[in-house]
Amino acid sequence: MGNKMMMKSQAEFEQDYQRKQECKPITNNNRETISAGIKSSNQKKGSSKYRILILDSTNWQRIIFRNTQVKIVQKNATEKEEERVLSEVNILEKLDHPNILKINEYYSDDRFHYIITDFYSGGELFSKIQERRIFSETYAARIIRQLLYSVNYCHLHGIAHREIRPENIMLERCSEFASAILIDFGLCSKISHKMHSSVNHPYYQAPEIQQKKYNESIDIWAIGVITYILLCGYPPFGGDTNRKIIDNVLKKPLIFDEQDWSKSSNESKEFVRKILLKDPSQRITIDQALNDPWIVKNYELQVTDSQLKRVLTNLVNYNCQSKLQEATLKLIVLYLASREELSELREVFTCIDTKNDGYIDVEELQAAMLKIFDTETAERQSNKICAEDETLSYSQFLAQAIDKQAILQKSKIETAFKLIDRNASGNINVEELSEAFKCNLTGNDYWIEIMNEVDANHDGALSLVEFTNMMKKLIQS
Numbered sequence: 001m002g003n004k005m006m007m008k009s010q011a012e013f014e015q016d017y018q019r020k021q022e023c024k025p026i027t028n029n030n031r032e033t034i035s036a037g038i039k040s041s042n043q044k045k046g047s048s049k050y051r052i053l054i055l056d057s058t059n060w061q062r063i064i065f066r067n068t069q070v071k072i073v074q075k076n077a078t079e080k081e082e083e084r085v086l087s088e089v090n091i092l093e094k095l096d097h098p099n100i101l102k103i104n105e106y107y108s109d110d111r112f113h114y115i116i117t118d119f120y121s122g123g124e125l126f127s128k129i130q131e132r133r134i135f136s137e138t139y140a141a142r143i144i145r146q147l148l149y150s151v152n153y154c155h156l157h158g159i160a161h162r163e164i165r166p167e168n169i170m171l172e173r174c175s176e177f178a179s180a181i182l183i184d185f186g187l188c189s190k191i192s193h194k195m196h197s198s199v200n201h202p203y204y205q206a207p208e209i210q211q212k213k214y215n216e217s218i219d220i221w222a223i224g225v226i227t228y229i230l231l232c233g234y235p236p237f238g239g240d241t242n243r244k245i246i247d248n249v250l251k252k253p254l255i256f257d258e259q260d261w262s263k264s265s266n267e268s269k270e271f272v273r274k275i276l277l278k279d280p281s282q283r284i285t286i287d288q289a290l291n292d293p294w295i296v297k298n299y300e301l302q303v304t305d306s307q308l309k310r311v312l313t314n315l316v317n318y319n320c321q322s323k324l325q326e327a328t329l330k331l332i333v334l335y336l337a338s339r340e341e342l343s344e345l346r347e348v349f350t351c352i353d354t355k356n357d358g359y360i361d362v363e364e365l366q367a368a369m370l371k372i373f374d375t376e377t378a379e380r381q382s383n384k385i386c387a388e389d390e391t392l393s394y395s396q397f398l399a400q401a402i403d404k405q406a407i408l409q410k411s412k413i414e415t416a417f418k419l420i421d422r423n424a425s426g427n428i429n430v431e432e433l434s435e436a437f438k439c440n441l442t443g444n445d446y447w448i449e450i451m452n453e454v455d456a457n458h459d460g461a462l463s464l465v466e467f468t469n470m471m472k473k474l475i476q477s
């Protein structure tokens with residue numbers, strides 16, 4: 001896929017925006033059609049990087065930009081299913097990691113849930129396996145490393161995913177170096193001693209699941225099965241029926257067919273062997289897996305010194321003066337940053353986070369800065385950015401480290417303005433601010449204060465000029 005296809009000129013962008021103004025809100029009659037349209041456009045992998053959908057759940061029109069899609073779930077369901085959707089939304093809203101599905105917004109009305117998430121054009125890892133059957137060790141180690149990194153983050157947040165399989169791993173774009181993104185948290189659970197329900201497809205089920213008592217180590221088992229599949233093209237424990245598969249998982253010893261594994265390294269087999277131990281207490285931990293010789297040897301970050309320098313310089317120069325500036329910048333990054341920019345930042349973030357916990361702390365930042373700056377600068381700047389032992393989350397990092405010149409082009413600022421100015425009056429009022437950034441909703445007083453920070457002519461609203469000036473300050477500073 002050429003990168004050019006992903007880029008839209010400003011004129012095309014404007015045209016699409018105009019089209020949005022002409023669209024009718026979803027009604028009960030056309031809602032299903034729109035929902036079906038989303039499904040079919042998903043199937044055309046990589047053909048549509050730019051989608052616009054209109055929701056009427058709060059009676060105003062809304063555009064969803066490229067990089068995003070909406071999942072519409074009918075609300076007819078049983079109480080249990082309803083709970084599942086809400087718990088998934090609730091959990092995903094809290095997770096903020098380069099290799100985990102990003103949920104951008106959530107709405108509901110009487111009949112439907114609308115879950116707006118990032119859109120990943122590379123499709124499922126499952127389809128890729130069907131296409132290619134086996135993969136090089138470098139490719140496999142890269143995918144598995146990213147999977148371990150995301151699952152480590154889940155476990156550190158007290159969450160077991162419980163349904164790790166290739167259908168639930170997306171590739172963020174169509175490229176050999178695309179990142180793997182863990183999705184579908186519908187079966188995830190708070191880690192506890194009470195976990196007992198039967199989860200995941202039998203191919204990926206750890207043996208202890210049959211004992212109806214297990215811990216988060218079942219996620220590592222599933223990763224071991226996926227590694228095996230990537231390297232030889234079929235699961236370690238097969239069978240014609242689910243019962244047969246489960247029997248094999250429980251009783252059959254792990255074997256590496258001589259012919260099918262003839263080209264694989266001993267380290268790769270060792271790695272799989274250390275994971276696929278039927279006794280969970282013997283199985284290696286995620287931390288051990290992340291530092292396993294096979295992973296370390298085959299996993300190479302795609303970060304050059306010049307990239308690292310550019311990104312760290314952006315981070316150092318980041319100088320946000322108002323909360324609205326910061327919130328708007330996050331919105332622009334979320335909806336308008338290019339795939340390439342985000343991929344690069346995802347890679348750099350991973351490279352800096354050497355403790356693999358999904359946050360950048362002062363030590364990690366300083367170590368990264370030492371590769372680029374002198375000791376004094378590295379120490380001073382890392383202490384300034386992570387003041388008082390604050391850590392940088394992934395989305396904070398994205399907003400602070402993104403190239404401001406590129407992301408704060410006039411057209412993008414204007415589009416962000418239109419996103420917030422929901423009634424298209426040409427002015428943003430306090431209600432629109434609080435609606436646009438509702439994840440921060442803390443009452444109108446909070447937003448009045450924020451409005452006052454940037455409302456230059458004190459008319460209680462933000463014009464496009466005031467808004468643009470506010471954002472341009474991020475470039476000048």
Ligand SMILES: [Ca+2]
Pocket residue numbers: 353354355356357358359360361364
């Ligand atoms: Ca870290």
Ligand SMILES: [Ca+2]
Pocket residue numbers: 455456457458459460461462463466
């Ligand atoms: Ca004003």
